[in-house]
Amino acid sequence: MPIIEVNHFTTRRLQILDPSGVVDEQLMPDLGDEALVGLLCSMLRMRTFDEKALNLQRQGRIGTFGSLRGQEAAQAGLTLNLIDEDWLVPSIREQGVLEGRGLPMHLYYSFCKGDERASQIPDGLNATPQSIPIASQLLHAAGLGMALKLRNEEAAAVGFAGDGATSEGDFHEALNFAGVFGAQTLFYIQNNGWAISVPFSQQTAAETIAQKAFAYGFEGMQVDGNDVLAVYVASRDALDHVRSGKGPYLIEALTYRMESHTTADDHTRYRPAAEVEAWRARDPISRMRTFLSRQGLWDEQQEAELVAKVSAEVEAEVEALEAMPRPPATDIFDYMFAELPATLIEQRQQLIAESRNGK
Amino acid sequence: MASDAATALAPSSGERMTMVQALNQALAQEMERDPAILLMGEDVGPDGGVFRVTAGLIERFGDQRVLDTPLAESGIIGTAIGLCIGGFRPITEIQFMGFIYPAINQLFAHAARLRNRSRGRLSVPLVVRMPYGGGIRPPEHHSESYEAMLANTPGLKTVIPADPYDAKGLLISAIRDDDPVIFLEPKRLYRAFRQAVPEEPYTVPIGKGRVYRPGKDVTVIAYGSMVQVANAAADRAAKQEISVEVIDLRSIVPLDVEIFIESVRKTGRAVVVHEAPRTCGFGAEIVAQINERALLNLLAPVERVTGFDTIFPGAVLEDHYMPNPDRVLAAIKRTLEF
Numbered sequence: 001m002p003i004i005e006v007n008h009f010t011t012r013r014l015q016i017l018d019p020s021g022v023v024d025e026q027l028m029p030d031l032g033d034e035a036l037v038g039l040l041c042s043m044l045r046m047r048t049f050d051e052k053a054l055n056l057q058r059q060g061r062i063g064t065f066g067s068l069r070g071q072e073a074a075q076a077g078l079t080l081n082l083i084d085e086d087w088l089v090p091s092i093r094e095q096g097v098l099e100g101r102g103l104p105m106h107l108y109y110s111f112c113k114g115d116e117r118a119s120q121i122p123d124g125l126n127a128t129p130q131s132i133p134i135a136s137q138l139l140h141a142a143g144l145g146m147a148l149k150l151r152n153e154e155a156a157a158v159g160f161a162g163d164g165a166t167s168e169g170d171f172h173e174a175l176n177f178a179g180v181f182g183a184q185t186l187f188y189i190q191n192n193g194w195a196i197s198v199p200f201s202q203q204t205a206a207e208t209i210a211q212k213a214f215a216y217g218f219e220g221m222q223v224d225g226n227d228v229l230a231v232y233v234a235s236r237d238a239l240d241h242v243r244s245g246k247g248p249y250l251i252e253a254l255t256y257r258m259e260s261h262t263t264a265d266d267h268t269r270y271r272p273a274a275e276v277e278a279w280r281a282r283d284p285i286s287r288m289r290t291f292l293s294r295q296g297l298w299d300e301q302q303e304a305e306l307v308a309k310v311s312a313e314v315e316a317e318v319e320a321l322e323a324m325p326r327p328p329a330t331d332i333f334d335y336m337f338a339e340l341p342a343t344l345i346e347q348r349q350q351l352i353a354e355s356r357n358g359k
Numbered sequence: 360m361a362s363d364a365a366t367a368l369a370p371s372s373g374e375r376m377t378m379v380q381a382l383n384q385a386l387a388q389e390m391e392r393d394p395a396i397l398l399m400g401e402d403v404g405p406d407g408g409v410f411r412v413t414a415g416l417i418e419r420f421g422d423q424r425v426l427d428t429p430l431a432e433s434g435i436i437g438t439a440i441g442l443c444i445g446g447f448r449p450i451t452e453i454q455f456m457g458f459i460y461p462a463i464n465q466l467f468a469h470a471a472r473l474r475n476r477s478r479g480r481l482s483v484p485l486v487v488r489m490p491y492g493g494g495i496r497p498p499e500h501h502s503e504s505y506e507a508m509l510a511n512t513p514g515l516k517t518v519i520p521a522d523p524y525d526a527k528g529l530l531i532s533a534i535r536d537d538d539p540v541i542f543l544e545p546k547r548l549y550r551a552f553r554q555a556v557p558e559e560p561y562t563v564p565i566g567k568g569r570v571y572r573p574g575k576d577v578t579v580i581a582y583g584s585m586v587q588v589a590n591a592a593a594d595r596a597a598k599q600e601i602s603v604e605v606i607d608l609r610s611i612v613p614l615d616v617e618i619f620i621e622s623v624r625k626t627g628r629a630v631v632v633h634e635a636p637r638t639c640g641f642g643a644e645i646v647a648q649i650n651e652r653a654l655l656n657l658l659a660p661v662e663r664v665t666g667f668d669t670i671f672p673g674a675v676l677e678d679h680y681m682p683n684p685d686r687v688l689a690a691i692k693r694t695l696e697f
Binding site for chain 2: 087089116117119120121123128129131133136137138139140141142143144145146147148150151157169170173174176177180181331334335336337338341342343
């Protein structure tokens with residue numbers, strides 16, 4: 001019996017804008033000047049909101065928070081391709097995507113404060129609340145993608161996770177179910193190199209996360225996650241594929257978490273400063289800024305105006321955050337079930353009696 | 360095991376059918392009514408499920424409504440949650456309750472919490488059907504009763520029918536419920552006896568227990584397969600002129616506290632029966648409720664007849680583990696002789 005080659009796969013990695021700000025003209029997407037500038041603006045917005053969150057945390061005005069600094073391109077390039085009918089199934093570091101899709105940032109800040117009203121995503125934004133148990137949300141994205149497929153809707157469910165999540169069983173079960181049922185799901189994995197203190201090299205012996213998709217019967221690819229143009233192109237094509245019912249897709253965006261895992265973590269304990277510095281030179285914002293400046297599309301004046309405008313928005317969001325009245329204590333009970341069972345009604349009454357009428 | 364009293368409360372009309380047939384009819388009628396309902400699980404398609412509860416449904420509703428899934432419990436519950444968010448109402452089958460552990464994260468961290476986490480914007484109208492409990496001499500891991508951990512997880516309802524009539528009515532209620540309902544099917548009762556089950560769809564409300572057998576001397580509180588055991592013990596007690604009231608809780612969350620408190624206030628004696636292990640078993644909650652609400656009515660300590668705090672034994676020793684009418688009767692007598 002001869003030995004035959006059963007299959008083979010090739011993992012592609014896309015980069016269009018290199019770290020020095022030079023684009024590959026062959027691969028350059030057909031985006032107008034306004035959209036190109038828009039990509040830089042949305043990255044700058046994300047960073048401004050992020051820096052404010054760090055300040056608020058340091059002042060004790062919000063609690064633990066996980067910065068997205070360094071991952072702005074990975075989020076902005078994708079966000080530009082999203083449509084209202086898509087479903088977003090985020091992990092805990094997708095605040096850039098959510099903000100880009102219209103989540104008021106005071107709600108995000110209030111999430112970091114422990115105010116659960118933050119997870120009541122406003123009507124009109126198809127998103128699940130941020131999911132803290134790692135990788136578990138990817139199954140919801142697979143199920144949502146199955147729902148879209150069953151209804152023949154031209155939309156995608158986008159499941160977000162990081163590199164650490166790919167070690168969890170739910171990651172594999174999600175890819176497997178999505179493959180079997182042809183779910184309209186885009187698995188969007190931001191490989192930022194670190195799962196708290198454990199480097200990617202210790203999560204898997206595989207060279208890439210993208211290649212894991214092939215084992216489940218669909219395609220995956222890598223993209224330079226600090227190159228907003230590559231992210232834009234890769235996610236545009238992947239979303240077209242997914243929305244048209246051709247099956248799921250996986251994108252591995254290679255990026256870097258510039259800050260600690262959260263404000264409760266200290267990354268200097270486990271990773272070399274030189275590595276962080278090397279990635280600073282690959283900053284997603286500065287390379288796009290360099291490119292647009294050379295094109296004559298962006299200058300310091302424009303940037304100063306944008307930052308001033310966004311900063312004013314940030315301040316308004318902080319005001320909105322701090323103007324939120326405390327939720328009533330009875331909120332603990334009031335969303336447990338569609339109809340509260342008698343035993344819980346009794347406990348609710350007890351809380352009211354013992355907490356100064358629920359204040 | 361079926362005693363005459365097992366059918367004492369049966370309705371007068373309807374085909375006499377087993378619990379498996381009653382469940383199958385409920386599934387078919389609800390799927391007919393609401394196209395958003397899907398069936399998902401391992402072997403639920405052409406095989407009809409290992410107990411045949413879903414027999415004939417893929418032929419009737421097609422493979423877009425009845426989904427034979429990959430063999431992965433977390434995947435089944437996790438994707439079902441996504442389908443709920445996407446507007447469907449999936450009914451999932453976990454083949455045996457002993458295999459639920461891989462799906463616990465999805466059930467506890469997500470299904471139970473999504474309504475609360477999203478402050479009511481999203482909900483999980485999910486049914487998780489699981490055959491549970493012992494009594495059929497299967498291999499290891501096929502006999503467990505893990506209901507106490509479900510009851511200790513806020514956000515889940517746990518329903519446990521005790522006969523074919525209730526199985527149909529409670530399942531229809533579970534399917535129409537807008538929150539996740541764990542539906543535990545006592546597998547030893549699947550084909551244990553037949554009962555008249557009305558053809559038309561009907562509901563048995565979730566959260567309302569029933570007086571399965573009226574009595575005046577001792578209250579025996581049970582659910583699922585143990586209702587029949589309690590009833591058999593009550594038959595024997597009756598021959599010794601002891602009048603036993605059997606309460607069938609029907610669901611442990613929500614819990615119908617009033618029904619057994621009222622009974623205990625009347626009888627002054629109580630025995631709680633379940634086949635799950637004793638420590639932190641659901642019986643402990645029943646005893647605590649009685650303490651809080653009917654302590655001064657008690658004429659004797661409340662007895663518990665339960666499984667032991669051991670691993671569920673293999674088929675050879677199974678009968679030593681399972682509560683049986685002898686053990687229940689002995690407990691009834693202890694409360695009378697106190």
